[in-house]
Amino acid sequence: MKELREHRGIYGGVSVGAILLYVFILTRVEGEAGALFFAGFPVWVTAALLPFALARSFSGEWKASTHYFLLSLPVRSGTIALAKWLAPLTAAVLIFSVSLAGIDLIRVEFEVTGQLLEQFGATPRAVLRYVNTQYLATVVLLLGVTMAWVGVRQTVTGHGLVVGSLYVILTFFLYFQFMSPFHHLVGDGPSVWVPVIYSFTFGLAYTMAGFILFDRFTEI
Amino acid sequence: MVEAEKITKRYGSTWALREVSVRETAGRVVGVLGQNGSGKSTFFRILAGLARPTQGEALVDGQTPSHLTRRFTSYLPEVDPYYGWMTIGQLLEFAGRFYQGWDSERARVLLDTMELSEDAVIDSLSRGQRGRLKIVVGFAWPSRLVLMDEPLSGIDQPSRRRILDGLFNQFKTAEQTILISTHLVYEVEPFVEDVIFFRDGEVTLQGEADTLKRDRNVDLSKLFEEVAV
Numbered sequence: 001m002k003e004l005r006e007h008r009g010i011y012g013g014v015s016v017g018a019i020l021l022y023v024f025i026l027t028r029v030e031g032e033a034g035a036l037f038f039a040g041f042p043v044w045v046t047a048a049l050l051p052f053a054l055a056r057s058f059s060g061e062w063k064a065s066t067h068y069f070l071l072s073l074p075v076r077s078g079t080i081a082l083a084k085w086l087a088p089l090t091a092a093v094l095i096f097s098v099s100l101a102g103i104d105l106i107r108v109e110f111e112v113t114g115q116l117l118e119q120f121g122a123t124p125r126a127v128l129r130y131v132n133t134q135y136l137a138t139v140v141l142l143l144g145v146t147m148a149w150v151g152v153r154q155t156v157t158g159h160g161l162v163v164g165s166l167y168v169i170l171t172f173f174l175y176f177q178f179m180s181p182f183h184h185l186v187g188d189g190p191s192v193w194v195p196v197i198y199s200f201t202f203g204l205a206y207t208m209a210g211f212i213l214f215d216r217f218t219e220i
Numbered sequence: 221m222v223e224a225e226k227i228t229k230r231y232g233s234t235w236a237l238r239e240v241s242v243r244e245t246a247g248r249v250v251g252v253l254g255q256n257g258s259g260k261s262t263f264f265r266i267l268a269g270l271a272r273p274t275q276g277e278a279l280v281d282g283q284t285p286s287h288l289t290r291r292f293t294s295y296l297p298e299v300d301p302y303y304g305w306m307t308i309g310q311l312l313e314f315a316g317r318f319y320q321g322w323d324s325e326r327a328r329v330l331l332d333t334m335e336l337s338e339d340a341v342i343d344s345l346s347r348g349q350r351g352r353l354k355i356v357v358g359f360a361w362p363s364r365l366v367l368m369d370e371p372l373s374g375i376d377q378p379s380r381r382r383i384l385d386g387l388f389n390q391f392k393t394a395e396q397t398i399l400i401s402t403h404l405v406y407e408v409e410p411f412v413e414d415v416i417f418f419r420d421g422e423v424t425l426q427g428e429a430d431t432l433k434r435d436r437n438v439d440l441s442k443l444f445e446e447v448a449v
Contacts, residue, residue: 002314006303069301071270073318074290158232220270 003057003087010053011091018042018095022102036124043135046095050088050139051146057084058150071220078215085147085207092139096132103128130192137199144206145171151213175202221246221365221397222267227276229262229421236262237421239276244414246364247394251408251429251440252401254418254448260401261298263418264367267399268295280365289365291320294358298370300350304343308336308353312360319361326391327360333386347374352383359391368400372407380407405444415440417448424448 004011021042061067070080103125149167156163182198222244229237237259244250254260265271266278269285280289302311308331316322331338334352336345345353351374358366372380388411392398402408409429416426424447425432433439438446 006305064304065297065299066301066303068270068295068297068299069303072268072290072295072297072301073315074287075318076287219272220265 003084004090007053007057007087010049010056011087014046014049014053015091015094018046019098022098036128040128040131040135043095043099043132046092047135047139047142050092051142053091054084054088054143054146055150057087068220071218076215077218078211081147081150081211081214085143085211088143089140092136092143096136096139099132099135100129103132130196134196134199137196137203141199141203141206144203144210147210148206148213149210151210151217154219155213155217171206178202221248221281222250222399223277223279224263224266225277225279227263227266227273227278229259229266229271230274235421237266237273240421240423241276242416242423242426244397244399246397248397249388249392249411249413250397250399251405251412251415252399252418253403253405253408253415253440253444254401255403258418258448259421260418261369262421264295264297264369264399264401267365268293268367270295292364294361294363294366296354296358296366296368296371298373300347300354302342302350302353302357304341306342307338308340308342308356309338311342311353312338312357315357316360319363322361324360327356330356330360330391333390334383348376348379351375352379355383355387359387362393362396364396366396366398366400368398370401370403372402372404380404384408384411403444405441406439409440412440415443417444419448 021038024038061070071077073080148171149164152163152167153160179195179198182201183194186194186197222242224240224242226239226241227237228235228239240259240263242263252260252263262271266273267280267285269280269287269290278285280293283289285293306314312324312327316324316327328338334349334356336349336352336356340349342350342353351371355368355371358368372383375383384407388398400408400412412429414427415429415432417424425443429440432443436443
């Protein structure tokens with residue numbers, strides 16, 4: 001609660017902004033192209049913002065010296081990291097839920113898109129639901145990458161540029177390296193849901209790594 | 221209560237502590253005396269489980285310092301560690317959720333003693349008031365070990381003696397061990413039972429304050445100049 005309260009500006013702003021945009025879509029947008037664009041816009045904007053908010057919630061503690069208080073509490077450092085990670089995730093889940101509910105409320109008739117997708121056995125609303133779930137998976141992935149980065153910075157101090165560059169390269173490498181084996185592991189046939197599940201799994205694995213590093217190596 | 225066996229702490233090529241060995245029994249008031257940068261704060265952070273020694277071993281009540289020992293350790297850092305957006309009341313409520321035996325009534329008495337209001341926003345407090353707030357948070361629950369790192373910094377001189385008097389005569393419990401670090405030796409001299417002098421990351425002298433003063437026929441301030449400057 002402290003995390004949500006302290007960073008209510010960013011988490012609240014992102015959530016309220018996204019929800020207002022959905023209300024706008026539901027009540028004002030009439031064209032199907034506009035509806036499709038707006039339906040995806042808030043979720044992807046927040047996907048880009050929330051990892052920054054998470055990184056900022058850690059750097060803010062160090063900047064204001066409040067980490068002295070936080071880390072001296074009788075809880076594991078990993079628990080503190082978990083609480084910080086849960087705050088942007090809560091905002092993401094809220095936006096995802098509103099977005100998902102909004103899909104069925106959109107009054108626009110998807111005539112052109114509907115005919116096009118019909119050939120592939122899909123409907124516009126099914127595609128929107130898929131896009132929204134992909135959004136949540138991407139947020140989990142990006143939050144995980146951010147969390148692991150926080151853990152790495154507690155483990156390796158100094159040489160920020162070198163460590164940062166190596167981290168980005170390694171993350172990309174690992175993400176694409178495990179994608180194919182994961183696909184085989186989950187199922188034989190091609191499924192559009194595999195990348196979504198993979199993003200969730202990879203993100204959670206990185207999150208766990210971040211928690212462990214933060215718990216093990218955080219010092220003042 | 222507190223044991224350190226040849227603890228060393230290095231930050232890169234800088235030595236913060238070199239082979240520091242200390243042993244303090246429960247219930248003592250210990251003055252950790254040394255100039256700025258002498259290693260006192262690093263020593264406290266290790267005891268609070270917020271830093272790990274590069275070599276050697278530190279024990280608090282027989283355990284390696286961690287979140288488990290923080291259940292009975294109050295750590296009052298030198299910096300202002302509290303959230304500026306909170307009111308004092310909100311801070312006490314937040315802190316109280318973490319510490320077993322948190323005593324709200326005792327916190328109110330401490331607030332009165334320290335002349336602080338629950339409604340005040342922390343950002344609006346002066347440096348001295350923030351220093352006094354740390355003492356309220358540190359003593360509002362029955363901790364067994366209190367680590368006070370330069371608790372008097374920022375507090376005006378007339379208030380300092382009054383605050384220390386209140387702390388040691390009114391709020392300290394018999395089983396509580398207090399380690400208080402300062403370079404204002406004369407202000408803690410009436411209260412400390414043991415002293416540990418630090419210089420350049422090393423312990424230069426330690427023992428019972430009265431014995432050291434009697435053996436060397438000097439007061440603690442003079443002793444500080446001899447072994448810690």
